[in-house]
Amino acid sequence: MRGRWTNLILHTSASIYKRKNNVAVSYASRSIFDVFAVIFLELFLAVISFPLYLVSKGDSAKGKSQYKIRRIFTLSFLIVILIVWLAKLILMVGLPLYFDSRHFTVTTENKATSQAAAQSYLLPEVYNTQLDASISIPTVEKISAEKSGGLMVSGLGKAGSKIVVNIGKTQNETASEFNNIKIYIVNADKSGNWTLETDVKVFNLKPGQYWLQAMAYDEITGKKSDVSSTQYFEITQNLYDRIISRADIYLNYFMIAFVALGIFSIIILI
Protein backbone atom coordinates (compact mmCIF):
# COMPACT_ATOMS: atom_id res chain seq x y z
CA MET A 1 0.00 0.00 0.00
CA ARG A 2 2.73 2.41 0.98
CA GLY A 3 4.73 1.36 -2.06
CA ARG A 4 1.82 2.15 -4.36
CA TRP A 5 1.34 5.49 -2.66
CA THR A 6 4.98 6.53 -3.00
CA ASN A 7 4.95 5.30 -6.61
CA LEU A 8 1.94 7.47 -7.28
CA ILE A 9 3.75 10.48 -5.84
CA LEU A 10 6.82 9.71 -7.93
CA HIS A 11 4.86 9.33 -11.16
CA THR A 12 2.68 12.36 -10.53
CA SER A 13 5.76 14.46 -9.90
CA ALA A 14 7.27 13.16 -13.14
CA SER A 15 4.07 14.00 -15.03
CA ILE A 16 4.15 17.54 -13.70
CA TYR A 17 7.73 17.93 -14.90
CA LYS A 18 6.82 16.63 -18.35
CA ARG A 19 3.78 18.90 -18.65
CA LYS A 20 5.74 21.93 -17.55
CA ASN A 21 8.26 21.26 -20.29
CA ASN A 22 5.41 20.88 -22.78
CA VAL A 23 4.02 24.28 -21.82
CA ALA A 24 7.28 25.87 -22.92
CA VAL A 25 7.31 24.22 -26.36
CA SER A 26 3.69 23.64 -27.35
CA TYR A 27 1.28 26.03 -29.07
CA ALA A 28 -2.18 27.52 -28.58
CA SER A 29 -4.78 25.05 -27.31
CA ARG A 30 -2.22 22.39 -26.55
CA SER A 31 -0.32 24.82 -24.37
CA ILE A 32 -3.50 25.83 -22.52
CA PHE A 33 -4.36 22.18 -21.99
CA ASP A 34 -0.92 21.55 -20.55
CA VAL A 35 -1.29 24.50 -18.17
CA PHE A 36 -4.56 23.16 -16.83
CA ALA A 37 -3.10 19.68 -16.67
CA VAL A 38 -0.25 21.02 -14.52
CA ILE A 39 -2.69 22.79 -12.22
CA PHE A 40 -4.80 19.69 -11.83
CA LEU A 41 -1.75 17.50 -11.21
CA GLU A 42 -0.40 19.96 -8.67
CA LEU A 43 -3.68 19.85 -6.77
CA PHE A 44 -3.73 16.07 -6.98
CA LEU A 45 -0.15 15.84 -5.77
CA ALA A 46 -0.93 18.23 -2.93
CA VAL A 47 -3.74 15.97 -1.77
CA ILE A 48 -1.98 12.64 -2.04
CA SER A 49 1.27 13.94 -0.54
CA PHE A 50 -0.42 15.58 2.43
CA PRO A 51 0.51 12.76 4.84
CA LEU A 52 4.18 13.43 4.07
CA TYR A 53 3.89 16.75 5.89
CA LEU A 54 3.04 14.82 9.00
CA VAL A 55 6.26 12.82 8.77
CA SER A 56 9.21 14.58 10.27
CA LYS A 57 12.02 14.85 7.81
CA GLY A 58 15.69 14.94 8.58
CA ASP A 59 16.73 18.11 6.84
CA SER A 60 14.36 21.01 7.05
CA ALA A 61 14.26 23.38 4.16
CA LYS A 62 15.99 26.65 4.78
CA GLY A 63 14.53 29.58 3.04
CA LYS A 64 11.60 29.50 0.71
CA SER A 65 11.36 27.38 -2.38
CA GLN A 66 8.75 27.79 -5.05
CA TYR A 67 7.63 24.21 -4.55
CA LYS A 68 6.97 24.75 -0.86
CA ILE A 69 4.97 27.88 -1.54
CA ARG A 70 2.96 26.16 -4.23
CA ARG A 71 2.19 23.13 -2.13
CA ILE A 72 1.13 25.22 0.84
CA PHE A 73 -1.06 27.34 -1.37
CA THR A 74 -2.79 24.41 -3.01
CA LEU A 75 -3.29 22.70 0.32
CA SER A 76 -4.73 25.87 1.80
CA PHE A 77 -7.02 26.13 -1.19
CA LEU A 78 -8.34 22.63 -0.57
CA ILE A 79 -8.87 23.32 3.12
CA VAL A 80 -10.74 26.54 2.33
CA ILE A 81 -12.99 24.67 -0.10
CA LEU A 82 -13.84 22.17 2.60
CA ILE A 83 -14.58 24.89 5.15
CA VAL A 84 -16.70 26.89 2.72
CA TRP A 85 -18.77 23.90 1.68
CA LEU A 86 -19.18 22.82 5.29
CA ALA A 87 -20.42 26.31 6.21
CA LYS A 88 -22.79 26.19 3.26
CA LEU A 89 -24.10 22.81 4.32
CA ILE A 90 -24.74 24.08 7.83
CA LEU A 91 -26.60 27.11 6.50
CA MET A 92 -28.64 25.16 4.00
CA VAL A 93 -29.60 22.36 6.33
CA GLY A 94 -29.51 23.88 9.78
CA LEU A 95 -31.24 27.22 9.48
CA PRO A 96 -34.48 26.03 7.88
CA LEU A 97 -34.92 23.60 10.74
CA TYR A 98 -35.22 26.49 13.13
CA PHE A 99 -36.63 29.36 11.15
CA ASP A 100 -39.65 29.68 8.91
CA SER A 101 -38.58 29.93 5.36
CA ARG A 102 -41.35 32.16 4.10
CA HIS A 103 -43.24 35.13 5.46
CA PHE A 104 -46.80 35.58 4.27
CA THR A 105 -49.18 38.46 4.13
CA VAL A 106 -52.73 37.77 2.96
CA THR A 107 -55.15 40.37 1.82
CA THR A 108 -58.63 39.69 0.55
CA GLU A 109 -60.30 41.94 -1.89
CA ASN A 110 -63.93 41.56 -2.64
CA LYS A 111 -63.60 42.71 -6.14
CA ALA A 112 -66.38 42.12 -8.57
CA THR A 113 -64.66 39.42 -10.48
CA SER A 114 -65.37 39.36 -14.13
CA GLN A 115 -67.06 36.02 -14.77
CA ALA A 116 -65.73 35.81 -18.29
CA ALA A 117 -62.24 36.78 -17.33
CA ALA A 118 -62.16 34.31 -14.46
CA GLN A 119 -63.66 31.47 -16.47
CA SER A 120 -61.11 31.80 -19.22
CA TYR A 121 -58.59 30.18 -16.93
CA LEU A 122 -60.76 27.26 -15.88
CA LEU A 123 -60.63 23.79 -17.31
CA PRO A 124 -62.73 23.44 -20.45
CA GLU A 125 -64.88 20.70 -18.98
CA VAL A 126 -65.78 22.95 -16.08
CA TYR A 127 -65.98 26.08 -18.15
CA ASN A 128 -68.76 24.72 -20.30
CA THR A 129 -71.01 23.70 -17.42
CA GLN A 130 -73.94 25.71 -16.15
CA LEU A 131 -73.64 28.07 -13.23
CA ASP A 132 -75.76 27.14 -10.23
CA ALA A 133 -76.22 29.85 -7.61
CA SER A 134 -77.29 27.28 -5.03
CA ILE A 135 -73.81 25.77 -5.01
CA SER A 136 -71.97 27.64 -2.32
CA ILE A 137 -68.93 29.58 -3.40
CA PRO A 138 -65.84 28.09 -1.75
CA THR A 139 -64.12 30.15 0.86
CA VAL A 140 -60.43 30.26 1.55
CA GLU A 141 -59.70 29.97 5.23
CA LYS A 142 -55.94 29.78 5.31
CA ILE A 143 -52.97 30.21 3.03
CA SER A 144 -49.59 29.13 4.36
CA ALA A 145 -46.17 28.27 3.11
CA GLU A 146 -44.57 24.89 3.29
CA LYS A 147 -40.91 24.90 4.27
CA SER A 148 -40.21 22.90 1.12
CA GLY A 149 -41.31 25.92 -0.95
CA GLY A 150 -44.82 24.71 -1.78
CA LEU A 151 -48.13 26.22 -0.82
CA MET A 152 -50.94 25.01 1.42
CA VAL A 153 -54.44 26.42 0.95
CA SER A 154 -57.43 25.28 2.96
CA GLY A 155 -61.03 26.31 3.07
CA LEU A 156 -64.68 25.35 2.99
CA GLY A 157 -66.97 24.47 0.11
CA LYS A 158 -69.89 22.32 -0.86
CA ALA A 159 -69.48 18.87 0.68
CA GLY A 160 -68.42 16.27 -1.84
CA SER A 161 -67.74 18.76 -4.61
CA LYS A 162 -64.58 19.34 -6.53
CA ILE A 163 -62.86 22.60 -5.72
CA VAL A 164 -61.04 24.21 -8.61
CA VAL A 165 -58.30 26.57 -7.47
CA ASN A 166 -56.49 29.00 -9.75
CA ILE A 167 -53.25 30.52 -8.53
CA GLY A 168 -51.27 33.04 -10.44
CA LYS A 169 -48.48 35.53 -10.03
CA THR A 170 -49.14 39.19 -10.51
CA GLN A 171 -46.58 41.65 -11.75
CA ASN A 172 -48.59 44.58 -10.49
CA GLU A 173 -50.68 45.07 -7.41
CA THR A 174 -53.89 44.70 -9.35
CA ALA A 175 -54.87 41.46 -10.94
CA SER A 176 -54.89 43.00 -14.37
CA GLU A 177 -52.09 40.84 -15.68
CA PHE A 178 -52.54 37.11 -15.36
CA ASN A 179 -49.58 34.95 -16.12
CA ASN A 180 -48.18 31.62 -14.98
CA ILE A 181 -51.62 30.40 -13.93
CA LYS A 182 -51.67 27.12 -12.07
CA ILE A 183 -54.91 25.17 -11.83
CA TYR A 184 -55.50 22.69 -9.05
CA ILE A 185 -58.43 20.42 -8.31
CA VAL A 186 -59.06 19.04 -4.84
CA ASN A 187 -61.99 17.26 -3.27
CA ALA A 188 -64.07 18.74 -0.47
CA ASP A 189 -64.84 16.13 2.18
CA LYS A 190 -68.17 15.29 3.79
CA SER A 191 -67.92 18.39 5.97
CA GLY A 192 -66.97 20.62 3.07
CA ASN A 193 -63.35 21.00 4.16
CA TRP A 194 -60.77 21.06 1.44
CA THR A 195 -57.01 21.39 1.45
CA LEU A 196 -54.61 22.04 -1.37
CA GLU A 197 -50.93 21.23 -1.05
CA THR A 198 -48.87 22.19 -4.04
CA ASP A 199 -45.80 20.31 -5.14
CA VAL A 200 -42.70 22.44 -4.76
CA LYS A 201 -41.49 21.34 -8.17
CA VAL A 202 -44.62 22.71 -9.77
CA PHE A 203 -45.03 25.84 -7.76
CA ASN A 204 -41.87 26.97 -6.10
CA LEU A 205 -42.68 30.05 -4.11
CA LYS A 206 -40.47 32.90 -5.07
CA PRO A 207 -40.85 36.34 -3.51
CA GLY A 208 -43.63 38.29 -5.13
CA GLN A 209 -47.36 38.88 -5.22
CA TYR A 210 -49.83 36.14 -6.02
CA TRP A 211 -53.56 35.85 -6.47
CA LEU A 212 -55.96 32.99 -5.82
CA GLN A 213 -59.51 32.16 -6.85
CA ALA A 214 -61.65 29.11 -6.18
CA MET A 215 -64.89 27.67 -7.41
CA ALA A 216 -66.84 24.48 -6.72
CA TYR A 217 -67.85 21.94 -9.33
CA ASP A 218 -70.53 19.37 -8.59
CA GLU A 219 -69.87 16.23 -10.63
CA ILE A 220 -73.30 14.79 -9.85
CA THR A 221 -75.32 17.68 -11.18
CA GLY A 222 -72.65 18.79 -13.60
CA LYS A 223 -72.95 22.39 -12.44
CA LYS A 224 -70.54 24.88 -10.96
CA SER A 225 -70.61 27.66 -8.41
CA ASP A 226 -69.66 31.24 -8.96
CA VAL A 227 -66.01 32.19 -8.58
CA SER A 228 -64.81 33.30 -5.18
CA SER A 229 -63.46 36.75 -4.61
CA THR A 230 -59.83 37.15 -5.50
CA GLN A 231 -57.45 36.77 -2.65
CA TYR A 232 -54.04 38.32 -2.85
CA PHE A 233 -51.05 37.19 -0.91
CA GLU A 234 -47.46 38.19 -0.90
CA ILE A 235 -44.37 36.10 -0.37
CA THR A 236 -41.47 37.90 1.22
CA GLN A 237 -38.13 36.64 2.35
CA ASN A 238 -36.90 37.08 5.85
CA LEU A 239 -33.26 37.66 6.66
CA TYR A 240 -32.40 34.01 7.07
CA ASP A 241 -34.11 33.10 3.86
CA ARG A 242 -32.10 35.75 2.04
CA ILE A 243 -28.91 34.39 3.55
CA ILE A 244 -29.75 30.84 2.59
CA SER A 245 -30.87 31.68 -0.94
CA ARG A 246 -27.83 33.84 -1.57
CA ALA A 247 -25.26 31.93 0.44
CA ASP A 248 -24.73 29.54 -2.41
CA ILE A 249 -24.10 32.43 -4.81
CA TYR A 250 -21.81 34.39 -2.48
CA LEU A 251 -19.81 31.36 -1.55
CA ASN A 252 -19.45 30.30 -5.18
CA TYR A 253 -18.20 33.77 -6.13
CA PHE A 254 -15.72 33.59 -3.30
CA MET A 255 -14.50 30.22 -4.46
CA ILE A 256 -14.19 31.41 -8.05
CA ALA A 257 -12.05 34.33 -6.88
CA PHE A 258 -9.96 32.03 -4.75
CA VAL A 259 -9.49 29.51 -7.56
CA ALA A 260 -8.55 32.33 -9.96
CA LEU A 261 -5.99 33.59 -7.46
CA GLY A 262 -4.65 30.08 -7.04
CA ILE A 263 -4.39 29.52 -10.80
CA PHE A 264 -2.66 32.86 -11.22
CA SER A 265 -0.18 32.06 -8.46
CA ILE A 266 0.56 28.62 -9.82
CA ILE A 267 1.04 29.92 -13.37
CA ILE A 268 3.53 32.56 -12.30
CA LEU A 269 5.48 29.92 -10.43
CA ILE A 270 5.69 27.50 -13.38
Next chain:
Amino acid sequence: MIKKIMVIEDEQILLRALNVELLSQGFEVLSAKDGETGLRLIREEEPELVLLDLILPKLHGFEVLKALKSDEKTKDIPVIILSNLGQDSDIKKAEELGAAGYFVKASTDLSELSNKINKILT
Protein backbone atom coordinates in the same frame (compact mmCIF):
# COMPACT_ATOMS: atom_id res chain seq x y z
CA MET B 1 24.88 -2.00 11.03
CA ILE B 2 22.42 0.47 9.55
CA LYS B 3 23.42 1.54 6.07
CA LYS B 4 23.37 5.18 5.11
CA ILE B 5 21.86 6.38 1.86
CA MET B 6 22.28 9.91 0.58
CA VAL B 7 19.36 11.24 -1.45
CA ILE B 8 19.96 14.34 -3.55
CA GLU B 9 16.64 15.58 -4.89
CA ASP B 10 15.36 19.14 -5.27
CA GLU B 11 11.63 18.22 -5.38
CA GLN B 12 10.69 18.39 -1.72
CA ILE B 13 7.63 16.18 -1.97
CA LEU B 14 9.60 13.51 -3.74
CA LEU B 15 12.43 13.83 -1.27
CA ARG B 16 10.02 13.19 1.57
CA ALA B 17 8.43 10.27 -0.26
CA LEU B 18 11.82 8.67 -0.89
CA ASN B 19 12.78 9.24 2.73
CA VAL B 20 9.62 7.48 3.88
CA GLU B 21 10.27 4.58 1.53
CA LEU B 22 13.93 4.14 2.47
CA LEU B 23 13.39 4.67 6.19
CA SER B 24 10.72 1.99 6.14
CA GLN B 25 13.30 -0.41 4.73
CA GLY B 26 15.63 0.23 7.60
CA PHE B 27 18.10 2.60 5.99
CA GLU B 28 19.41 5.77 7.50
CA VAL B 29 18.65 8.55 5.09
CA LEU B 30 20.53 11.76 4.48
CA SER B 31 19.08 14.28 2.09
CA ALA B 32 20.06 17.37 0.19
CA LYS B 33 18.16 19.65 -2.16
CA ASP B 34 21.01 20.79 -4.37
CA GLY B 35 24.20 19.41 -5.88
CA GLU B 36 26.65 21.47 -3.83
CA THR B 37 25.12 20.58 -0.48
CA GLY B 38 24.85 16.97 -1.54
CA LEU B 39 28.49 16.78 -2.53
CA ARG B 40 29.58 18.33 0.73
CA LEU B 41 27.45 15.96 2.80
CA ILE B 42 28.68 12.93 0.88
CA ARG B 43 32.29 13.89 1.65
CA GLU B 44 31.45 14.45 5.31
CA GLU B 45 29.16 11.48 5.95
CA GLU B 46 30.47 8.88 3.47
CA PRO B 47 27.18 7.10 2.86
CA GLU B 48 27.02 3.57 1.51
CA LEU B 49 25.00 4.64 -1.54
CA VAL B 50 23.88 7.82 -3.28
CA LEU B 51 20.53 8.32 -4.97
CA LEU B 52 21.04 11.25 -7.30
CA ASP B 53 18.70 13.40 -9.35
CA LEU B 54 20.20 15.06 -12.41
CA ILE B 55 18.37 18.38 -12.66
CA LEU B 56 19.53 20.09 -9.51
CA PRO B 57 20.07 23.66 -8.47
CA LYS B 58 23.61 24.97 -7.96
CA LEU B 59 25.36 21.90 -9.38
CA HIS B 60 24.05 19.57 -12.05
CA GLY B 61 23.74 15.89 -11.21
CA PHE B 62 26.34 14.88 -13.81
CA GLU B 63 28.78 17.33 -12.24
CA VAL B 64 28.14 15.81 -8.85
CA LEU B 65 28.72 12.33 -10.29
CA LYS B 66 31.91 13.43 -11.99
CA ALA B 67 33.19 15.03 -8.78
CA LEU B 68 32.41 11.91 -6.77
CA LYS B 69 34.15 9.58 -9.18
CA SER B 70 37.24 11.75 -9.38
CA ASP B 71 37.63 11.94 -5.59
CA GLU B 72 39.59 9.08 -4.05
CA LYS B 73 37.49 9.26 -0.92
CA THR B 74 34.16 8.90 -2.71
CA LYS B 75 34.86 7.15 -6.00
CA ASP B 76 33.76 3.75 -4.71
CA ILE B 77 30.39 4.92 -3.39
CA PRO B 78 27.76 3.50 -5.74
CA VAL B 79 25.57 6.15 -7.32
CA ILE B 80 22.10 5.43 -8.69
CA ILE B 81 20.55 8.08 -10.90
CA LEU B 82 16.85 8.79 -10.44
CA SER B 83 15.84 11.42 -12.97
CA ASN B 84 13.10 12.80 -15.18
CA LEU B 85 15.56 12.73 -18.09
CA GLY B 86 15.16 9.55 -20.06
CA GLN B 87 17.09 10.11 -23.26
CA ASP B 88 19.52 7.41 -24.32
CA SER B 89 22.28 10.01 -24.38
CA ASP B 90 21.70 10.79 -20.69
CA ILE B 91 21.69 7.11 -19.74
CA LYS B 92 24.86 6.52 -21.73
CA LYS B 93 26.60 9.50 -20.18
CA ALA B 94 25.65 8.32 -16.68
CA GLU B 95 27.09 4.88 -17.41
CA GLU B 96 30.28 6.42 -18.77
CA LEU B 97 30.67 8.51 -15.64
CA GLY B 98 30.34 5.39 -13.51
CA ALA B 99 26.72 5.37 -12.29
CA ALA B 100 25.65 2.04 -10.83
CA GLY B 101 22.13 2.34 -12.17
CA TYR B 102 19.76 4.68 -13.97
CA PHE B 103 16.04 4.98 -13.28
CA VAL B 104 13.60 7.27 -15.06
CA LYS B 105 11.03 8.64 -12.62
CA ALA B 106 8.06 8.39 -14.95
CA SER B 107 8.52 4.68 -15.53
CA THR B 108 10.12 3.54 -12.31
CA ASP B 109 8.55 1.36 -9.72
CA LEU B 110 10.08 2.05 -6.36
CA SER B 111 10.17 -1.65 -5.61
CA GLU B 112 12.59 -2.08 -8.53
CA LEU B 113 14.69 0.76 -7.15
CA SER B 114 14.64 -0.86 -3.71
CA ASN B 115 15.70 -4.17 -5.21
CA LYS B 116 18.60 -2.50 -6.99
CA ILE B 117 19.69 -0.72 -3.80
CA ASN B 118 19.55 -3.93 -1.79
CA LYS B 119 21.44 -5.79 -4.49
CA ILE B 120 24.22 -3.21 -4.51
CA LEU B 121 24.50 -3.01 -0.75
CA THR B 122 24.58 -6.73 -0.05
